[in-house]
Amino acid sequence: MIALALLLTLVHPAAPPTGDEATAMAHWREASVAKETAQVALEEAYLRVEKAWALWRKQEEGREPSLVEALSAVCTEALAAAAQQATPVKDAREAKAQKRAEQEAVAAALRRGLEERGVADVALRDPFGDLAAKEVVGKPAADVPVRLQAMATQWLGATQRFELLWNDVLRHHCAEVRAWTERNDEWVAAGVELDRAQHPETYLPGGAKARAGMVYVPGGSYVVGPSIGIERKKKRISVRPFMLDRCEVSNADYAAFLDTLPPEQRVAHVPRHWPVDATGKAAPPEELRDHPVTMVTWRNADAYARSLGKRLPTEDEWEVACRGKDAFLYPWGNDYEEGRANDAKANLGTTVPVTAYEQGASPFKLLQMSGNVEEWTASTDEGETLVELPSNIVAVVVRGGHFRSPPEYASGAFRWVAPGGSTREPHLGFRCAADLK
Numbered sequence: 254m255i256a257l258a259l260l261l262t263l264v265h266p267a268a269p270p271t272g273d274e275a276t277a278m279a280h281w282r283e284a285s286v287a288k289e290t291a292q293v294a295l296e297e298a299y300l301r302v303e304k305a306w307a308l309w310r311k312q313e314e315g316r317e318p319s320l321v322e323a324l325s326a327v328c329t330e331a332l333a334a335a336a337q338q339a340t341p342v343k344d345a346r347e348a349k350a351q352k353r354a355e356q357e358a359v360a361a362a363l364r365r366g367l368e369e370r371g372v373a374d375v376a377l378r379d380p381f382g383d384l385a386a387k388e389v390v391g392k393p394a395a396d397v398p399v400r401l402q403a404m405a406t407q408w409l410g411a412t413q414r415f416e417l418l419w420n421d422v423l424r425h426h427c428a429e430v431r432a433w434t435e436r437n438d439e440w441v442a443a444g445v446e447l448d449r450a451q452h453p454e455t456y457l458p459g460g461a462k463a464r465a466g467m468v469y470v471p472g473g474s475y476v477v478g479p480s481i482g483i484e485r486k487k488k489r490i491s492v493r494p495f496m497l498d499r500c501e502v503s504n505a506d507y508a509a510f511l512d513t514l515p516p517e518q519r520v521a522h523v524p525r526h527w528p529v530d531a532t533g534k535a536a537p538p539e540e541l542r543d544h545p546v547t548m549v550t551w552r553n554a555d556a557y558a559r560s561l562g563k564r565l566p567t568e569d570e571w572e573v574a575c576r577g578k579d580a581f582l583y584p585w586g587n588d589y590e591e592g593r594a595n596d597a598k599a600n601l602g603t604t605v606p607v608t609a610y611e612q613g614a615s616p617f618k619l620l621q622m623s624g625n626v627e628e629w630t631a632s633t634d635e636g637e638t639l640v641e642l643p644s645n646i647v648a649v650v651v652r653g654g655h656f657r658s659p660p661e662y663a664s665g666a667f668r669w670v671a672p673g674g675s676t677r678e679p680h681l682g683f684r685c686a687a688d689l690k
């Protein structure tokens with residue numbers, strides 16, 4: 254069945270990329286290459302600095318004078334020279350500038366001191382110099398050795414691991430890391446642009462991404478009807494913008510919902526054909542995990558939607574999402590085309606995965622608005638929106654037809670009803686809507 258669905262997909266190959274898509278793809282490729290180059294540079298920098306650090310530690314073992322003594326001497330000298338050059342300051346701004354100049358002079362002296370001790374790698378030498386200068390400038394001269402000792406211990410301590418030094422200190426001061434972060438940001442931005450070009454329907458006005466797995470359906474004026482089945486006249490309606498699940502809710506999605514319920518609540522929501530183990534845990538047959546959930550009542554569907562902060566779509570919302578601004582008869586247009594939906598003509602006699610039949614997508618890129626399983630809505634035949642089901646026999650509108658429906662019954666025009674509290678069918682499922690925040 255899956256193989257057949259895949260075969261059918263081949264009948265309608267994907268369209269070549271549009272100009273915008275091609276530009277976005279070119280950006281994405283360019284940014285991907287830049288990021289990979291930066292990644293290599295970063296890895297090289299890490300290894301180089303780690304090597305320099307290991308050498309530094311080794312050289313400093315038992316060396317006389319110790320590193321701290323040597324750097325303390327350099328530091329004290331630089332501080333004394335800075336003190337001699339200091340002039341009286343008029344205000345806080347001048348005091349700040351003088352302190353900064355002093356820090357720079359001490360940092361430069363420390364860098365020279367480190368170079369004399371064999372530390373040549375700038376990624377290691379410069380941050381130590383800069384951070385140590387900040388530690389000692391403006392503090393009593395007698396504290397210099399203690400403060401340098403504390404820093405040197407952090408950098409050179411026997412138990413110090415290089416990755417901690419790198420992550421906690423060096424990476425914030427390392428040019429390679431900054432370059433890598435910039436390349437990474439570019440790569441992410443290019444990916445978003447590519448996604449936006451390929452899937453504009455998953456973005457809300459203003460640029461935010463719609464909820465995962467949902468598409469944006471713009472609000473406004475639409476024509477619905479005329480309908481067959483349970484008839485409804487043609488009319489113009491207005492809907493608020495909303496989001497709708499791109500696919501029917503799958504068995505795997507529904508199983509995840511059941512897992513969140515305590516056992517006493519779960520039992521009311523388990524589709525009857527699912528095996529239940531001794532602990533009360535229910536799971537769909539493995540080969541049907543990506544097929545639509547079926548044998549669920551309106552209450553089950555409603556509970557699922559609520560668990561995710563979603564809701565069932567009204568009949569009007571469902572219809573405009575299926576038929577689009579042009580009020581097509583079928584999701585893809587006004588003419589029936591075999592191979593675009595899992596309906597009776599497909600002759601499969603059962604469901605297919607919820608992501609199949611991309612070639613049957615609606616104008617808003619929703620899948621299987623025609624066929625596979627028909628879908629619960631939140632509306633009664635009279636057009637009332639159900640917040641809850643007042644009784645089991647309330648007739649709820651179901652739309653879209655299913656795998657045994659002839660084409661006209663799997664069209665956007667066909668509507669039917671089913672008692673919401675008691676109907677469980679192997680050809681009836683649902684998808685969820687959500688409001689824009």
Ligand SMILES: [Ca+2]
Pocket residue numbers: 501621622623624625626627628653654
């Ligand atoms: Ca469907």
